Amino acid sequence: MQDTATLSAERLMPGVISYETPRVADDYCRxxxxxxxxxxxxxxxxxxxxxxxxxxxxxxxxxxPGDLTCWIADRHPIRTTAVDASAAMLDLAxxxxxxxxxxxxxxxxNGMPFLDDGCADAAMASFLFTCIDDRKLMQILVDEVARVLHPGGRFTIxxxxxxxxxxxxxxxxxxGEPGVRYRSGDTLPVRLRREDGSWASITNTYWARETFQEVLAEAGFTGPTTELTPLLADAYGVADPALIASRPWTAERERPPFILITATR
Ligand SMILES: C[S@@+](CC[C@H](N)C(=O)[O-])C[C@H]1O[C@@H](n2cnc3c(N)ncnc32)[C@H](O)[C@@H]1O
Incomplete structure (x- = not known):
């Protein structure tokens, strides 16, 4: 079983990038x-x-690790450039x-110099910004997405x-912790259950939705923006029926665990 203290130490290396060691990358997949x-x-x-x-x-x-990337690629006739700052993650992928x-x-x-301006039709960043602890870096990354997206292209976070x-x-x-009110940019403790039932303790950065709106606007996403906060009832017809049936999903009936912010370039 992974020792959480070691995991945190590896994860909290200076320089913002998480998941940079093979051990942390491997743990992510569990x-x-x-x-x-x-x-x-x-x-x-x-x-x-x-x-x-x-x-x-x-x-x-x-x-x-590319599992989501491939899941999408298997279901849509598209081509994907899948980019990461961690060589360990890319090795796994x-x-x-x-x-x-x-x-x-x-x-x-933090750039994608191998992609030309306006070459992409769509872009996504899934759980990327939880491990970005600096608003300026977030802006650099979103600016770079705006550069490679052509006008009218959507970017979903x-x-x-x-x-x-x-x-x-x-x-x-x-x-988070009970009774603590988090502000945008604050460090947030997170516990994640592994598939073997053990728990990993990591830290994320808390970002308010207003921060995303500001960063997106500053990057030139001037088109319509939408927000999706799915609940269990929305999963029917979208998620795997066996997964829906596999657990009680009690909190997920009332409280949306995730948000998808989609901005248009
Ligand atoms: C929580 S994982 C999410 C992985 C995947 N998108 C998913 O949803 O399962 C965050 C990923 O972002 C990568 N990452 C962190 N900082 C980055 C940066 N500045 N540029 C590109 N990728 C970065 C990490 O290496 C890690 O693979």
Missing amino acids: WDDSGSWLLGYPFLPLALGLDELPGAHLVDLGCG RSQHPHPAVDYRLSLD LMPNPDQVHDAAFEGFHR
Whole structure:
């Protein structure tokens, strides 16, 4: 079993980037992400409108181990550039989730110099900004997404719902401490259940939804913005029926664990 103290020490290396060691990257793949597969991940293609974008070029920033990237690529006739700052994560992605329509790339100084201006039709960042602890860096990353997206292209950010901290007992994760009110940019303790039932303690950064709106506007996302906060009832017809039936999903009936913010370039 992974020792949480060691995990935190590895994770909290200076320089913002998380998941940079093979051990942390590997541990990430052991987290119980069934809640994300219920009310997060399957809503990304809907928010991006991928059904209406055959042949599209999708950029997945902070792709991690590539399971989500490939799940989307298997279901849509698109090509994806999947980008991450962690070589360890990309090693996992390339070995465990290779896909003919997915090109895994290492970002360079938080940029994507291998992508031309306006070359992408859509972009997504799934649980990337929880591990970005600096608003300026968030702006740099969103500016870079805006550069590679062509006008009219959508960018969807999937995040834990900032309005649901510490008092909701979601399946698989607990965020924050009781009685603490978090402000944008604050460090937030998070407990994540692993598939073997043990728990990992990590830290995330809490970002308010207003911060995303500001950063997106500053980056030039001037088109319509929408927000989706799915509940269990929304999962029918979207998520795997076996997953829906597998657990009680008590908190998920009333409290949306995630938010998808979609902005238009
Ligand atoms: C929580 S994981 C999310 C992985 C995947 N998108 C998912 O939803 O399962 C966050 C990922 O963002 C990557 N990351 C962190 N900082 C980054 C940065 N500045 N640029 C690109 N990727 C970054 C990490 O290496 C990690 O793979």
